[in-house]
Amino acid sequence: MTLVTDKPHNDPQTQVATIPDKSRAERLTSFEVEDFAVPTGREEEWRFTPVDRLAGLFSDTATDADAVSFSTKVPEEALQAALAAGVAPRGTVLVPGDRGSVVGSANSPEATYIKVPNDAEYAEPLRVDITGNGAGRRVNSHIVLEAGSHSKALIILDHTGSADFSGNVEIKVGDGADLTVVTLQRWADDANHLAQHDAVVGRDATYKHIAVSLGGSIVRMNSNVRYAGPGGDATLLGVYFADAGQHLEHRSFVDHNAPQCKSLVTYKGALQGETAHTVWVGDVLIRAEAEGIDTYELNRNLVLSDGARADSVPNLEIETGDIAGAGHASSTGRFDDEQLFYLMSRGVSEDEARRMVVRGFFADIIAKIGVAEVVDPLMEAIDAELALDMKGEA
Amino acid sequence: MATLEIKDLHVSVETEAGDKEILRGVDLTLNSGETHAIMGPNGSGKSTLAYSIAGHPKYTITSGTVTLDGEDVLAMGVDERAQAGLFLAMQYPVEVPGVTVSNFLRTAKTAIDGEAPKLRTWIKEVKEAMGQLRMDPVFAERNVNEGFSGGEKKRHEILQMELLKPKMAILDETDSGLDVDALKVVSEGVNRVKENSEVGVMLITHYTRILRYIEPDHVHVFINGRVAESGGPELADRLENEGYDRYQGAQV
């Protein structure tokens, strides 16, 4: 038996949300590459990121030939002609917010454009499979997803293989539409991925963004949302599992710029192995006009072994008192050996007990995701990660 | 017929000020079908004894032996001890977020029996046992011990004892925190297991009131890390009247 015998372990360090020095509303966005210098790591937004490993993705460079394979499985009527820069709806939702995004945008002459027609409901998920063809090979990708008014669809972006991948995704959710966008980061160990996913949620529309990050050397994803009218409902979910040497960073920004909207942000992650590093930064801005809104953000991290590090930073800015609710919670805890002991004292083997505890940790977010196409492979992947770990420790 | 034999058990815990000896030579023999009450003041080492037998990693066995039918229990992993037929109802059962009671019970049963129980009969068995312990069926879908009241946690421990059918059960203050009705329900549960099996029971308690429902064959007074006196049920009555002063005085 290899129970860790050090001191008790559940040290939830609930953090107080901080109000940043500068309002999130003032953060620069621009299509001009020159507006964003190459990050040094001293900038507030880059302070957690190993920028020295990202030189390839910061350079203003075109996509390498054959660096990526795209395969799109969507109904014929939904696949539209590619969009050049400046051709709407491209550029109406996403304006680059950092160096990674702006060089990706500038070097994407064509954007894949998928539009779910008004009132259409697709029972089957739409898929975009993205496979990187080699470590260090540069890919700039831009995808525009639009859900026509009162349509309903689930779109899965599945990233595998390896590349230096810059991915901008802009998402327009029409009035009354119900759109779920899933982004799976199942990269090989040597892939790097910088992403900006911006959504505008229409009047009375429902939007869900689900980020699942398992693979890759560095994944840094910004999932941002704002509203085009009252009654919008946005849910940003994330699940990540970082191994030794991996840096998985998820940032979200909910801009409550309309009244009577809702947002729920929930990210949960596990870390194992030396130097595994995860970052979550959740920004919420409630503008003066955002009366009656309701927002809650939560991040929880489960540290499975020594040497791993989870940073967790909620930022809440409130410019109106007239809201239904605003809350946040953030905690990072060590794997609890008392739970392991309890399960094992009922005859359950150590491997099985660990699996139960980790699966249990993710259980509520898995239930929130509720999409079988995501949940099943995700649980398998988590089991596989744990199996690796247990072999590694034996 | 099984025998759990504890011989000259010494156990210490690591503290900031160095190792601290808590058990100082415990001798106890528990046979199938017997019920032994272990009574002693706070801090005398009762839970330490229970956890040490179950294999909690916090406790270091410095000398002595624990055997179950001659097999070296101390050489077994925590899970192997349970599979060998030992069960510990904990004083402070642990919450396991995200793991439902029904999943937990089924996984434990499978681990102990070495095969999955037949689904249909298992579900019936669980339902019945929960009913007898006056546990609402919704508990099956709640997470293990999460948000359970003190009394609900204790019922859940006895539910496990009923379903896992151990050879030897150690009940660590299962009575504490229970009101009279709950105490009755839980005691009935223990008595059912005693009737339906050959289980040997080590009943750790502060109070004699549970002994009105679960009759002990032997009573041991536990003081300062060892058994200070052993006797029959009448010893419990004497403790009820006189308390532990007699023993503690002697120890200074």
Ligand SMILES: Nc1ncnc2c1ncn2[C@@H]1O[C@H](COP(=O)(O)OP(=O)(O)OP(=O)(O)O)[C@@H](O)[C@H]1O
């Ligand atoms: N980590 C530790 N550091 C220092 N002392 C400890 C540690 N763990 C246990 N002890 C001490 O060991 C002694 C025995 O504890 P134990 O829990 O076994 O007592 P108990 O008889 O079960 O008490 P109670 O009736 O209150 O449940 C106590 O004095 C306790 O403070």
Ligand SMILES: [Mg+2]
């Ligand atoms: Mg105790």
